[in-house]
Amino acid sequence: MKVLVTDPIADAGLERIREAGHEAVTAYDVSGDELLDAISDAHGLIVRSGTEVTEAVFEAAENLIIVGRAGIGVDNIDIDAATDHGVIVANAPEGNVRAAAEHTVAMAFATARSIPQAHARLRAGEWAKGDYLGTEVNGKTLGVVGLGRVGQQVAKRLGPLGMDIVAFDPYIGEDRAEQLGAELVDLDTCLDRADFLTVHVPLTDETEGLIGEAELAQLEGGYVVNTSRGGVVDEAALAEAVKDGVLAGAALDVFTQEPVSPDNPVLDVDDIIVTPHLGAATEAAQENVATSTADQVVAAFNDEPVINALNAPSVDESAFPRIRPYIGLAETAGKVAANLFEGRIGTIEVTYGGDIAEEDVELITASAQKGVFEPLEWQVNAVNAPQVAKERGIEVSETKSRQAQDFQSFVSVTVTDGEESLTVSGTLFAGEDPRLISIDGYRVDAVPHGHMLVARNRDEPGVIGFIGSTLGEYDVNIAGMFNGRETIGGEALTVYNLDDPVPDDLVADLLADDRITDVSYIELNGTE
Structure with missing residues (x-):
């Protein structure tokens, strides 16, 4: 590829x-x-x-x-x-968390001690020792906006240097913050108490301009360091705050426009240190x-888990071997259910029983939805299946139970229109061998692979023979057959695994026999 x-x-x-x-x-x-x-x-x-x-x-x-x-x-x-x-x-x-955190710490020290400014003047021949009175971090308060991966690493590095840490992050729990030695507070409190403020959030509609003129005023006498994304801190307001002495200094590694525009106001303020997005720039x-x-x-x-997928179900790499066989099984169960169901699908329920119920099954559920939607000829995969369901007004639910009847684990996919429903269930034999074990309440033992024909018929002598003969007339070979029935002489459901595709004329010939009430041909994974 x-x-x-x-x-x-x-x-x-x-x-x-x-x-x-x-x-x-x-x-x-x-x-x-x-x-x-x-x-x-x-x-x-x-x-x-x-x-x-x-x-x-x-x-x-x-x-x-x-x-x-x-x-x-x-x-x-x-x-x-x-x-x-x-x-x-x-x-x-x-990959670059450590580098970004170290650059943040370096920028904090550089602005607190005016290192670049002193360096530039010394190189120019000035011994400006008396012009710079730095700030120690010991005993000061670090305000961290965004206590994610980078924010946590910054807290771990500056906390042991004698800084008290307060953090604003609505998406992290108090227990995790306490483990890092940080006090979780709201944004106003974080700004009011911080002597140094570091910013570690993505640029979204919610965070754009998060630190503006009013917020900078709350940091009076302090320092701001932004190594996350340009646009989170209002650059014009920052330049004004530092120039007017509201802030003691600032350090920026990121900008609203990159490469930074020459007329960006932060470039004209001596006490604002700037670097050209170097946070991740280590070998x-x-x-x-x-x-x-x-x-x-x-x-x-390779159809393996994408660990850091942002818009698709993902799974821990160590757990993937345990759930992998169920991904295809659930997709097939969903596809068979959708092919056999005659109503308009309004609800999909995926049920897990036994050992599989203990696992993270989000990826399996998405695959089940993919299977249901495929016969409807919607362009769908495990990535967009949940989104497609939402757009189409289809409710999707998961049910888990430690009970698995006669099996170590099973997966069932049920489709319903609010009145009628149809369920297809599957399991694994010997850990890796998938089987469909139930279709619409009929016990079967069908291989979920290749060409499949599902027939509903009266449970009478000669019906199965007639179906077999008709398949033979069309040169369609039977690889396996699995029959289930309600009662003797009642309705039966038979599943045929076939080596060859089924032409429409063959289906028409079968349906012409009044003993056969329904025939569905389904092409599954592995169909050539």
Whole structure:
């Protein structure tokens, strides 16, 4: 498969892709129509912050499976459009965490001690020892806005240096904050108490301009360090606050516009230290994010878990071998249920019993939805299936139980229109061998693979023979047959695994016999 790389990454990432047998193509200067042409036959795309991955990109890339962001921030990727097109978006949040945290600490010390300013004047021949009176961090309060991966690492480094830590993060629990030695507070309290404020949040509608004129005024006499994303801190307001002496200083590694515009007001304020987005610029960080991103692209190609997927169900790598066989089984159960159900599907319920109920089953449930939607000819996969269900007004639910009847584990998919319902259940024999064990209440033992014919008929002598003979007349070979019935002489359901496809005329001939009430032909995974 082809992976297009449009922003520079470490060679180690490119080698990972090639070692896995895929093609890695670099195109670092493409944009606009050139990007749309380059992406047209790609299966994977790797970017950093320089490439805008818009809806037009997804429209042009019919074969695209995954977009990998070699870094943390994904504000340059239209994730909603990716989801609509069934494309996984994954980032590499761990690879540059240490580098970003260390740069934050370095920037905090640099602004507190005016290191760049003193350096510049000394190089110019000035011995300005008396012009700089620095601030010690010991005994001061560190305010952390965003106690995620980077924010936590900053707290771990500055806390032991004698700083009290307060943090604002509505998405983290108090227990975790306490483990880091931080007090979780609201934003106003964080700003009021902080002597140093570090910012570690993504740029979203919620965080854009989060630290503006009013917030900076609350930090009177303090310092601001932003190494997360430009636009979170109002740069014009920051420049004014430092120039007017409201703040003692500031340090920025990120800007609203990058490369930074020459007329950006922060460049004219001597007490604002600036660096050109160097937070992740270490050799180790660049190699880590490149290999991590490449590994996730390769995993997506292999239908393996994408650990840092942002818009698709993911699963811990150690748990994946336990759930992997159930992914295809649930998809098949959903597909069979949708093919056999005659009503308008309004609800999907996925039920887990036995050992599998103890696992993280989000990916299995998404696959079950994919199976249900496929016969409806909706363009869907495990990435966009939950979104498709929401848009179509289909309610999806999960049920788990430790009880598994006669099996170690089972998965059931039930579709309903509010009045009628149909359930298909499956299990694994010997740990890896999938079987359908129940269809619409009939016990069966069917292999969920290849060509499948499901017939409902009266339980009378000669019916199965007639079906077999008709299949033979059309040169369709029976690989396996599984029969279930309600009562002797009542209705029966028979599942045929076939070696060959079933033509429409064959189905018509079967339905012409009044002993047969319904026939459904289903092509499953592995169909040639």
